[in-house]
Amino acid sequence: MTTLIEYSIVAVGSFLAFCMFSTLYGKGNPLYSLAEESYLGFGTGLSIVMNVTYIWKTGILNIMAGDWVLIFAVVLGIMILFRVNSTYSYISRIPIAIVLGAQFGLSLRTIIFSGFIQQIQSVIQPLFSGGTQMLIYNWTIALCVLFMLTFFFYTTEFEGLLKTSSTFGEYLLYASFGAIFAQTFMGRLGLFIGFMQSYTVPSWEKPFLVGSLLLVFGIVYAMDKAGILEKFTPED
């Protein structure tokens, strides 16, 4: 049994969604602004709720349970708020320094392994033993990485072998871009289809989808023809 609430969720949702899509019309319009501001407002509200919950659960509750050290976190967190006040904004610099230091500590200690050392290790593979397919793969990857890397040297002048290698590397990069572009397109298409699917299953939702599409684009088209599109669109 579909309830009124479910109907209202689908009706409002599909209408707002097409308001957002109306940007494809190529001109700013009030329906797009409505969708945009709704997302911004409710999204910001949601962020506040979730972040405050995090502070409550990870900070306050643990302090109440006896983890006194976390009081520092709350104090420093309040200090960071002084950033908005021009006279006392220097107070915020202490927590910022601590947070930045910790962040760099966390990132520098791990990415050297996952982004550098292990990546080099993974290229070092058998080139003469194993199945044909594996050999082709290993050779291609090794050569591609070497040529592509040389394209990215900046403090050495490109001459002789290095020049040839880097030119070749650039061509290989473009060949890879084709493959990567296709994967990226697949992703974006998937996002769009997945969304459309959420308004076609179960099938009672279909009329809402088609109706909203026609309604929104109809309104935008009519407003455009009447020349009142800009009048109701907010300034940036």
Place this chain on the structure above:
Amino acid sequence: MASPLFTIPGIIEGRFIGLLLNIVLASLVSYYIKYGKGIKIRRVPGLDAIEEAVGRSAEMGKPIVCSYGLDGFTYWTLAGLSILSHVARLAAKTGTRLIVPTGGSDASLIVRPVAEEIVKNAYLMEGEDDKYNPNDLPFLSGQQYAYVGGYVGIMQRTRPGAVIMVGSHYSDAMNIAETSNATGAITITSGSYISNVAALACASDYILIGEETSAAGAYLSDDMAQKASIRVQDIFKWLSLGLIIFGLLSYNAGSEFILNLLST
């Protein structure tokens, strides 16, 4: 599976090389910042494309739009700001209107005043300070998609001759590049991550691929830290090139020395 060549008491197993590389990198950076006066950086072809685009806009009497990314102060933002400074000087020299959309994230708020200063200085250095218009550096929003909306709106209204979008842009980049194309502007972009680069390579008239942006920024900038960075990054790329070649040779000759060394 590779196993460590040796262990050192007090150092956690498998983490020695990571520590060593971090220390070497930090030492190299500080060395080159102090003593790296003579570092020469190759001029990347993208800079010619930028100059040509500005020139063409000037000929057509159309404005240029140049953005430096929507993040806070990151590696890419600094490169983007160096390029912005160059574009601003070109614009001042040729008397072309320059529009710089700012904002895009909360972190970007602290970058904005620096960008203003940079553009102002560029006009000053060209002796055109009376032409500097702070209203041409609109703050669009602290939110990514509101920023994009504003950015797109600016392009649709002003019909620029060139759009130069450098620094960190994410899923918004395609949005901007496509609209820029639709308005007929010469589109020059930079991509900082692989999927974006591939998509932008199709959507733009010219693209600065990955690190080309920071190299271009360092080439244009007087900042020693930026030049030192490029130098150290090159050294590390040479190092990885050497490790890969030597590793491949030795591994296929039956020795796992390099693999084990890297696991140490």
Place this chain on the structure above:
Amino acid sequence: MSNGGIWKTFAEYDRRYVYLALFIVVIGPLLSPIGVPISVSPSTRQYYEVINAVGEGDIVFFTLNTEFSGYNEIQSGIIASMRVFIENGAKIVIAVGHPEATSIPSMIFQDLNKELTENEYVYGEDYISLGYIFPNEAAVAALAEDFQGTVSQDWLGVPTAGTFLDEVKTWKDIDFISDYTTGLATTHVMNHFALRGTPMAVNCIGVMIPSSMNYLDTGVYLALLNSMRGGAELEYLTGHPASGLTAMDAFTFGHYMLIGFIVIGNLGYLMYTRKQTYGRGRKKQ
């Protein structure tokens, strides 16, 4: 054909035709599905083997590093994987990396209601939803090093003490991480859990595939499920056809439509634009 005729149209059509065509090829098959056959790729088989190796009582960290939008793309993978974990009797902890994702677990369990009942899964005993606990990298790292010092309640504020989470002290006590990602905290989860040794498999959106593959061949990720297509293939492998498979019609036509436009554009370019360019060149000389 004095103005270039059809080739000119091919070379310079309005992009809004592309938009319209995309709407039609996607909405059409969704409104009346056809059911095109699909083939299963090797990466999906590998992913299935890896997640199916999770055994009874293993603690699975089910991390949703996605917004609603990403969930649309990979929900078939999410639901199919969750079904495998439930059928294998794993203990499941759900954590999310985006405020929006806090509402996703309820959608998943609504879809898997039957499986939950059949396998007698009880909330609090067999699965727990922790909510938004990955606001930043430090939060992920803190969780990896001191789970109990960071988590004391589930997402609705019910204490987790006395549940299977008592066993989890650090990253070592997590048996498997199953991550669903549009980016967000996944790199952090990888760097602070998987890099240390927690087994991890990832289902990513298409945009993330090129960057995620790097961690697959270093062994940090044990398997990678690609985008919506991977999810559909997993549905096929697990024998539970659902949303992923029905979306494959639109998926196929979306791709073919694009290829069609590319072909048309290239024909127009070769037959019209290039002629124009060369023609002009000669006149000038």
Place this chain on the structure above:
Amino acid sequence: MSEIIKTKEFQLSIMLISFLIVFIPYFLDIPALDAVSTKLITIAALVNVFTIALAVSSLVKRNMNFIQRKTRGWYFKAYMLITIVLMLVFSMFGLETGPYHWVMFAVVNPLSSVNYGILAFYMASTSARAFKARNTKAALLLITGVIVLLYQAPLTGTVFPGIEPVALYLTDTFGKAAGKMFLISITVGALVFGVRVLLGNEPSVLGIGGKE
């Protein structure tokens, strides 16, 4: 006191200490420091979350400005501010039911989805427009792109099984190599940038220098 806090050296030292506490125990086996490090990480996570307040404050300020100046369409900005408050109020009535649940599924879910889903259109029009064999590089991009696109359409593989090895070869060698090369260079770039900040060469990152 405030004079000391304002100095660049003071802030850099704090940052450096915080960095070392987190960095060192990952490499050196010092259990006592490790415990301190874990606590510091938790504190950093919490402090970082407080910055949401800064974001909200700048959002509100900017929109209030629009409303006060009564710019065209100012009522949209007012509406936005109201929705923030509404969401906070709704959350008090429970997260799994009621108005909060309704807003999550009727507003946030579809709008978040379209926000990114719309990129499919831009990608499609880009490829329809830009995938042209203008020169050798573009031709390479076109060929690999079309092969992988064909393979990704699930139907193709069942009709032409031969496309799978070719497409997988392209994505798993060329694509992977490019990704790897990018990752290596970006990692080194990030490391170098981190060192630059820690050495005090990028004071603007700490908010020192430029006007605030």
